[in-house]
Amino acid sequence: MIDSAKDGLADRGLLERRPKRVFRLQTGRIDYVLPDATAELAAEHSPEDVERLFSATETSRPELWELLRWEIDRAVSARRTTDPGPYYGGDHW
Structure with missing residues (x-):
């Protein structure tokens, strides 16, 4: 779902697609890159705006909400298992 969401954002011009290269x-x-214009657009909205959007999605589209929640949980879990954290000299952000 995350890749299809990125593709959808790229199709609408909100992300840029760049072929990944090695040597x-x-x-x-x-690779998907966030253009400055999209970053500025995102900065115009508060976390409360996002919470309202999630709340509306949860009530009006429960099947989408469950899929979104599952993907978020999966991404957080993957991040936790691969991120050694700041105690091992890694950059936390």
């Missing part, structure tokens, strides 16, 4: 060779994978 100047294309890997067949795509």
Whole structure:
């Protein structure tokens, strides 16, 4: 779902697709880059705006909400298992 969401954002011009390269060779994978205009657009909205959007989605589209929640939980879990954290000299952010 995350890749399809990124593709949808790229189709609408909110993300840029860049072929991933290793040693100047294309890997067949795509990196998605946040353009400045999209970052500025996102900065215009508060966390409360996002919470309202999530709340509306939860009540009006429960099937989408469950899928979104599952993907978020999966991403957080993956981040926790691969991130050694600040105590091991890694950059937390």
